[in-house]
Amino acid sequence: MDLPVMPPVKPMLAKLAKTLPEGELSYEPKWDGFRCIVFRDGDEILMGSRNTKPLDRYFPEMAGPLKASLPPRCVVDGELIVAVDDKLDFDALGQRIHPAESRTTMLAEQTPADLILFDVLALGDDDLTQRPFADRRQVLEGMAEGFADRDHAPRVLLAPATRDRARAMEWFEAFEGAGLDGLILKPVDAPYAFDKRSQFKLKHVRTADCVVAGYRMHKSGDGVGSLILGLFADDGALWHVGVAASFTAKRRAELMDEVAPLVLDDIADHPWASWMEAEAHEDGSMPGAPNRWSGANGRDHSWVPLRPERVAEVRYNWATSGRFRGTTKMVRWRPDRDPESCLAEQLAEPEFVPLERVLRA
The missing domain is CATH 3.30.470.30 (DNA ligase/mRNA capping enzyme)
Structure with missing residues:
Protein backbone atom coordinates (compact mmCIF):
# COMPACT_ATOMS: atom_id res chain seq x y z
CA MET A 1 0.00 0.00 0.00
CA VAL A 205 -29.00 15.90 27.22
CA ARG A 206 -31.40 14.30 29.72
CA THR A 207 -31.45 13.23 33.36
CA ALA A 208 -32.72 10.13 35.14
CA ASP A 209 -32.90 9.02 38.76
CA CYS A 210 -31.15 5.65 39.16
CA VAL A 211 -30.49 3.13 41.89
CA VAL A 212 -26.79 2.84 42.77
CA ALA A 213 -26.25 -0.92 43.04
CA GLY A 214 -22.47 -1.21 43.01
CA TYR A 215 -19.17 0.43 42.14
CA ARG A 216 -15.81 -0.21 40.55
CA MET A 217 -12.53 1.08 41.91
CA HIS A 218 -10.71 3.71 39.87
CA LYS A 219 -7.87 2.35 37.73
CA SER A 220 -5.41 4.21 39.97
CA GLY A 221 -6.65 2.21 42.96
CA ASP A 222 -7.76 5.40 44.72
CA GLY A 223 -11.47 5.89 45.23
CA VAL A 224 -14.57 5.08 43.20
CA GLY A 225 -14.01 4.93 39.45
CA SER A 226 -17.62 4.36 38.46
CA LEU A 227 -21.03 3.83 40.05
CA ILE A 228 -23.08 0.96 38.63
CA LEU A 229 -26.66 2.00 37.97
CA GLY A 230 -29.97 0.17 37.90
CA LEU A 231 -33.63 0.83 37.14
CA PHE A 232 -36.68 -1.24 38.04
CA ALA A 233 -38.64 -2.95 35.26
CA ASP A 234 -42.39 -3.43 35.29
CA ASP A 235 -42.00 -6.89 36.81
CA GLY A 236 -40.04 -5.49 39.76
CA ALA A 237 -36.63 -6.74 38.60
CA LEU A 238 -33.68 -4.37 38.96
CA TRP A 239 -31.89 -4.06 35.63
CA HIS A 240 -28.36 -2.84 35.01
CA VAL A 241 -28.60 0.26 32.78
CA GLY A 242 -25.05 1.65 32.76
CA VAL A 243 -22.50 3.49 34.87
CA ALA A 244 -21.73 7.01 36.09
CA ALA A 245 -18.06 7.98 35.95
CA SER A 246 -15.52 10.74 35.21
CA PHE A 247 -15.13 11.89 38.81
CA THR A 248 -12.37 14.17 40.07
CA ALA A 249 -9.80 12.68 42.44
CA LYS A 250 -11.41 14.50 45.35
CA ARG A 251 -14.88 13.26 44.45
CA ARG A 252 -13.63 9.67 44.04
CA ALA A 253 -12.40 9.69 47.63
CA GLU A 254 -15.63 11.27 48.89
CA LEU A 255 -17.73 8.64 47.15
CA MET A 256 -15.77 5.85 48.84
CA ASP A 257 -16.88 7.22 52.22
CA GLU A 258 -20.44 7.79 51.02
CA VAL A 259 -21.02 4.26 49.70
CA ALA A 260 -19.03 2.41 52.39
CA PRO A 261 -22.08 1.81 54.66
CA LEU A 262 -23.86 0.11 51.75
CA VAL A 263 -21.21 -2.49 50.88
CA LEU A 264 -22.52 -6.06 50.90
CA ASP A 265 -20.23 -8.73 52.32
CA ASP A 266 -22.30 -11.54 50.79
CA ILE A 267 -23.15 -11.22 47.10
CA ALA A 268 -26.03 -13.68 47.64
CA ASP A 269 -27.99 -10.83 49.21
CA HIS A 270 -27.74 -8.71 46.05
CA PRO A 271 -30.40 -8.63 43.27
CA TRP A 272 -27.62 -9.36 40.77
CA ALA A 273 -26.12 -12.32 42.62
CA SER A 274 -26.59 -14.67 39.66
CA TRP A 275 -24.65 -12.27 37.42
CA MET A 276 -21.44 -13.42 39.03
CA GLU A 277 -21.88 -16.61 37.00
CA ALA A 278 -20.06 -16.68 33.66
CA GLU A 279 -23.09 -17.62 31.54
CA ALA A 280 -24.87 -14.45 32.66
CA HIS A 281 -22.33 -12.39 30.72
CA GLU A 282 -22.86 -13.89 27.31
CA ASP A 283 -24.52 -10.76 25.92
CA GLY A 284 -21.94 -8.42 27.49
CA SER A 285 -24.51 -6.31 29.32
CA MET A 286 -24.02 -7.28 32.96
CA PRO A 287 -21.66 -5.67 35.52
CA GLY A 288 -18.22 -7.19 35.30
CA ALA A 289 -18.64 -8.32 31.72
CA PRO A 290 -15.47 -7.95 29.62
CA ASN A 291 -15.36 -5.17 27.07
CA ARG A 292 -15.00 -6.60 23.55
CA TRP A 293 -12.31 -4.05 22.69
CA SER A 294 -10.24 -4.43 25.86
CA GLY A 295 -11.17 -7.73 27.44
CA ALA A 296 -7.86 -9.29 26.51
CA ASN A 297 -5.64 -6.63 28.02
CA GLY A 298 -5.93 -7.75 31.62
CA ARG A 299 -8.07 -4.88 32.90
CA ASP A 300 -10.04 -5.66 36.04
CA HIS A 301 -13.78 -5.48 35.38
CA SER A 302 -14.81 -6.71 38.84
CA TRP A 303 -17.26 -4.69 40.92
CA VAL A 304 -18.27 -4.21 44.55
CA PRO A 305 -21.97 -4.90 45.26
CA LEU A 306 -23.94 -2.35 47.27
CA ARG A 307 -27.32 -2.57 48.95
CA PRO A 308 -29.58 -0.87 46.37
CA GLU A 309 -30.85 1.77 48.78
CA ARG A 310 -29.51 5.06 47.43
CA VAL A 311 -30.64 7.04 44.41
CA ALA A 312 -28.48 9.27 42.21
CA GLU A 313 -29.60 11.69 39.53
CA VAL A 314 -27.46 11.24 36.42
CA ARG A 315 -27.13 13.16 33.18
CA TYR A 316 -27.05 11.22 29.93
CA ASN A 317 -27.25 11.81 26.20
CA TRP A 318 -28.88 8.75 24.78
CA ALA A 319 -30.50 5.45 25.79
CA THR A 320 -31.27 2.44 23.61
CA SER A 321 -32.87 -0.89 24.52
CA GLY A 322 -33.26 0.25 28.12
CA ARG A 323 -29.57 1.08 28.65
CA PHE A 324 -27.50 4.23 28.62
CA ARG A 325 -25.25 4.69 25.60
CA GLY A 326 -21.85 5.72 26.85
CA THR A 327 -20.91 6.93 30.31
CA THR A 328 -23.32 9.10 32.28
CA LYS A 329 -22.38 11.86 34.71
CA MET A 330 -23.62 11.98 38.29
CA VAL A 331 -25.47 15.20 39.10
CA ARG A 332 -26.33 14.67 42.77
CA TRP A 333 -27.66 12.22 45.32
CA ARG A 334 -31.45 12.12 45.60
CA PRO A 335 -32.23 11.29 49.28
CA ASP A 336 -35.85 12.28 48.61
CA ARG A 337 -36.37 9.38 46.17
CA ASP A 338 -37.19 5.79 47.09
CA PRO A 339 -35.21 3.27 45.02
CA GLU A 340 -38.43 1.45 44.08
CA SER A 341 -39.66 4.63 42.37
CA CYS A 342 -36.76 4.59 39.90
CA LEU A 343 -38.46 2.93 36.95
CA ALA A 344 -37.12 2.04 33.51
CA GLU A 345 -39.94 4.04 31.93
CA GLN A 346 -37.81 7.15 32.56
CA LEU A 347 -35.77 6.14 29.52
CA ALA A 348 -38.59 6.71 27.05
CA GLU A 349 -37.34 6.66 23.47
CA PRO A 350 -38.28 9.33 20.91
CA GLU A 351 -40.88 8.82 18.22
CA PHE A 352 -39.62 6.51 15.48
CA VAL A 353 -38.19 8.08 12.31
CA PRO A 354 -37.07 5.79 9.44
CA LEU A 355 -33.33 5.86 8.87
CA GLU A 356 -33.94 6.23 5.14
CA ARG A 357 -35.47 9.64 5.86
CA VAL A 358 -32.12 10.72 7.33
CA LEU A 359 -30.19 9.36 4.38
CA ARG A 360 -32.49 11.19 1.94
CA ALA A 361 -31.92 14.51 3.72
Missing part, protein backbone atom coordinates in the same frame (compact mmCIF):
# COMPACT_ATOMS: atom_id res chain seq x y z
CA ASP A 2 1.41 3.37 -1.07
CA LEU A 3 -0.93 6.34 -0.45
CA PRO A 4 -0.39 10.06 0.30
CA VAL A 5 -1.88 9.42 3.76
CA MET A 6 -0.80 6.11 5.24
CA PRO A 7 -2.16 4.09 8.16
CA PRO A 8 -2.40 4.26 11.06
CA VAL A 9 -4.50 7.41 11.32
CA LYS A 10 -6.23 8.79 14.39
CA PRO A 11 -9.23 10.72 13.04
CA MET A 12 -10.28 14.29 13.72
CA LEU A 13 -12.67 14.53 16.69
CA ALA A 14 -15.33 16.89 18.03
CA LYS A 15 -15.75 18.69 21.34
CA LEU A 16 -19.10 19.12 23.02
CA ALA A 17 -20.96 22.38 22.44
CA LYS A 18 -23.92 23.42 24.59
CA THR A 19 -25.26 25.72 21.87
CA LEU A 20 -24.60 26.18 18.17
CA PRO A 21 -21.32 28.09 17.72
CA GLU A 22 -21.17 31.13 15.47
CA GLY A 23 -19.27 31.11 12.21
CA GLU A 24 -19.51 29.40 8.84
CA LEU A 25 -20.33 25.79 9.60
CA SER A 26 -21.39 22.63 7.85
CA TYR A 27 -23.94 20.62 9.82
CA GLU A 28 -24.28 16.83 9.68
CA PRO A 29 -26.27 14.22 11.63
CA LYS A 30 -24.20 12.57 14.36
CA TRP A 31 -24.06 8.85 13.65
CA ASP A 32 -24.14 6.25 16.43
CA GLY A 33 -21.62 3.74 15.13
CA PHE A 34 -17.93 2.86 14.87
CA ARG A 35 -15.58 5.46 13.41
CA CYS A 36 -13.79 4.01 10.41
CA ILE A 37 -10.91 5.27 8.25
CA VAL A 38 -10.74 3.36 4.96
CA PHE A 39 -7.49 3.12 2.99
CA ARG A 40 -7.75 1.78 -0.54
CA ASP A 41 -4.86 1.19 -2.93
CA GLY A 42 -6.11 -0.96 -5.79
CA ASP A 43 -7.18 -4.32 -4.42
CA GLU A 44 -5.69 -3.53 -1.01
CA ILE A 45 -8.23 -2.23 1.51
CA LEU A 46 -7.67 -1.50 5.19
CA MET A 47 -10.35 -0.37 7.62
CA GLY A 48 -9.01 1.31 10.77
CA SER A 49 -10.91 2.20 13.94
CA ARG A 50 -10.78 5.45 15.90
CA ASN A 51 -7.99 3.88 17.96
CA THR A 52 -6.24 2.57 14.80
CA LYS A 53 -7.24 -1.04 15.45
CA PRO A 54 -8.14 -2.99 12.27
CA LEU A 55 -11.84 -3.55 11.63
CA ASP A 56 -11.67 -5.66 8.46
CA ARG A 57 -12.10 -9.05 10.13
CA TYR A 58 -15.23 -7.90 11.94
CA PHE A 59 -16.93 -6.50 8.83
CA PRO A 60 -15.99 -8.86 5.97
CA GLU A 61 -19.14 -7.91 4.05
CA MET A 62 -17.75 -4.41 3.40
CA ALA A 63 -14.86 -5.51 1.15
CA GLY A 64 -17.00 -5.91 -1.98
CA PRO A 65 -19.01 -2.66 -1.61
CA LEU A 66 -15.85 -0.67 -0.90
CA LYS A 67 -14.16 -1.94 -4.07
CA ALA A 68 -17.33 -1.30 -6.07
CA SER A 69 -17.85 2.23 -4.71
CA LEU A 70 -14.53 3.90 -3.92
CA PRO A 71 -11.93 5.25 -6.37
CA PRO A 72 -8.92 2.95 -6.87
CA ARG A 73 -6.66 5.04 -4.61
CA CYS A 74 -8.15 7.05 -1.73
CA VAL A 75 -8.43 7.53 2.02
CA VAL A 76 -11.89 8.32 3.42
CA ASP A 77 -13.35 8.95 6.87
CA GLY A 78 -16.74 7.69 7.97
CA GLU A 79 -18.87 5.68 10.37
CA LEU A 80 -19.85 2.02 10.27
CA ILE A 81 -23.48 1.57 11.29
CA VAL A 82 -25.94 -1.29 11.60
CA ALA A 83 -29.64 -0.67 11.07
CA VAL A 84 -32.37 -2.99 12.34
CA ASP A 85 -35.95 -2.29 11.32
CA ASP A 86 -34.80 0.94 9.64
CA LYS A 87 -33.25 2.33 12.85
CA LEU A 88 -29.65 2.45 14.07
CA ASP A 89 -28.92 -0.38 16.49
CA PHE A 90 -25.66 0.10 18.38
CA ASP A 91 -26.15 -3.10 20.37
CA ALA A 92 -26.29 -5.10 17.13
CA LEU A 93 -23.20 -3.25 15.92
CA GLY A 94 -21.34 -4.02 19.14
CA GLN A 95 -22.02 -7.73 18.73
CA ARG A 96 -19.83 -7.67 15.63
CA ILE A 97 -16.68 -7.29 17.72
CA HIS A 98 -16.32 -10.98 18.48
CA PRO A 99 -13.22 -13.22 18.52
CA ALA A 100 -14.91 -16.14 16.71
CA GLU A 101 -14.70 -15.85 12.93
CA SER A 102 -17.73 -18.11 12.50
CA ARG A 103 -19.89 -15.79 14.56
CA THR A 104 -18.58 -12.71 12.76
CA THR A 105 -19.43 -14.33 9.42
CA MET A 106 -22.92 -15.22 10.61
CA LEU A 107 -23.61 -11.70 11.90
CA ALA A 108 -22.26 -10.19 8.67
CA GLU A 109 -25.12 -11.99 6.92
CA GLN A 110 -27.78 -11.38 9.57
CA THR A 111 -27.00 -7.75 10.44
CA PRO A 112 -24.83 -6.33 7.63
CA ALA A 113 -23.29 -2.91 8.11
CA ASP A 114 -23.37 0.28 6.07
CA LEU A 115 -20.56 2.82 5.82
CA ILE A 116 -21.53 6.51 6.01
CA LEU A 117 -18.76 8.70 4.58
CA PHE A 118 -18.30 12.31 5.68
CA ASP A 119 -14.71 13.27 4.81
CA VAL A 120 -11.87 12.47 2.43
CA LEU A 121 -8.18 12.65 3.32
CA ALA A 122 -6.57 11.62 0.04
CA LEU A 123 -7.51 10.95 -3.57
CA GLY A 124 -5.09 9.48 -6.07
CA ASP A 125 -1.68 11.04 -5.36
CA ASP A 126 -3.15 14.10 -3.61
CA ASP A 127 -3.04 14.63 0.16
CA LEU A 128 -6.19 16.66 0.91
CA THR A 129 -5.77 17.06 4.66
CA GLN A 130 -4.53 20.65 4.48
CA ARG A 131 -7.35 21.79 2.24
CA PRO A 132 -10.43 23.40 3.88
CA PHE A 133 -13.32 21.14 4.71
CA ALA A 134 -15.54 22.86 2.13
CA ASP A 135 -13.13 21.70 -0.60
CA ARG A 136 -12.88 18.18 0.84
CA ARG A 137 -16.66 17.92 0.99
CA GLN A 138 -16.88 18.91 -2.66
CA VAL A 139 -14.38 16.19 -3.56
CA LEU A 140 -16.34 13.67 -1.49
CA GLU A 141 -19.60 14.62 -3.20
CA GLY A 142 -17.91 14.02 -6.55
CA MET A 143 -16.76 10.61 -5.36
CA ALA A 144 -20.30 9.80 -4.19
CA GLU A 145 -21.53 9.90 -7.77
CA GLY A 146 -19.68 6.63 -8.24
CA PHE A 147 -21.12 4.91 -5.18
CA ALA A 148 -22.87 1.69 -6.18
CA ASP A 149 -26.66 1.91 -6.03
CA ARG A 150 -28.02 -0.69 -3.61
CA ASP A 151 -31.38 -0.95 -1.91
CA HIS A 152 -30.05 -3.11 0.93
CA ALA A 153 -26.94 -3.31 3.13
CA PRO A 154 -24.03 -3.34 2.87
CA ARG A 155 -23.89 0.10 1.29
CA VAL A 156 -21.40 2.95 1.00
CA LEU A 157 -23.30 6.21 1.47
CA LEU A 158 -22.67 9.95 1.62
CA ALA A 159 -23.57 11.66 4.91
CA PRO A 160 -26.20 14.41 4.50
CA ALA A 161 -24.87 17.93 5.17
CA THR A 162 -26.30 21.44 5.19
CA ARG A 163 -25.05 25.00 5.74
CA ASP A 164 -28.57 26.06 6.80
CA ARG A 165 -28.65 26.55 10.57
CA ALA A 166 -32.45 26.34 10.83
CA ARG A 167 -32.56 23.15 8.81
CA ALA A 168 -29.81 21.67 10.96
CA MET A 169 -31.89 22.26 14.09
CA GLU A 170 -34.84 20.57 12.42
CA TRP A 171 -32.57 17.56 11.87
CA PHE A 172 -31.46 17.74 15.51
CA GLU A 173 -35.02 17.38 16.74
CA ALA A 174 -36.40 15.01 14.11
CA PHE A 175 -33.64 12.48 13.51
CA GLU A 176 -33.25 11.30 17.09
CA GLY A 177 -36.08 8.86 16.40
CA ALA A 178 -33.90 7.11 13.82
CA GLY A 179 -31.20 6.41 16.40
CA LEU A 180 -29.00 9.48 15.84
CA ASP A 181 -27.87 11.43 18.87
CA GLY A 182 -27.27 14.99 17.68
CA LEU A 183 -25.29 17.04 15.18
CA ILE A 184 -21.66 17.36 14.12
CA LEU A 185 -20.63 20.96 13.34
CA LYS A 186 -17.66 21.45 11.02
CA PRO A 187 -15.91 24.78 10.32
CA VAL A 188 -15.89 24.94 6.54
CA ASP A 189 -12.42 26.53 6.31
CA ALA A 190 -10.64 24.06 8.65
CA PRO A 191 -8.01 21.50 7.56
CA TYR A 192 -8.15 17.89 8.69
CA ALA A 193 -6.61 17.89 12.19
CA PHE A 194 -5.52 14.40 13.19
CA ASP A 195 -6.57 13.34 16.71
CA LYS A 196 -7.68 16.87 17.65
CA ARG A 197 -11.11 18.09 18.73
CA SER A 198 -11.35 20.82 16.15
CA GLN A 199 -15.00 20.19 15.30
CA PHE A 200 -18.09 20.48 17.49
CA LYS A 201 -20.92 18.17 18.49
CA LEU A 202 -24.35 19.10 19.78
CA LYS A 203 -26.04 16.29 21.69
CA HIS A 204 -29.34 15.71 23.43
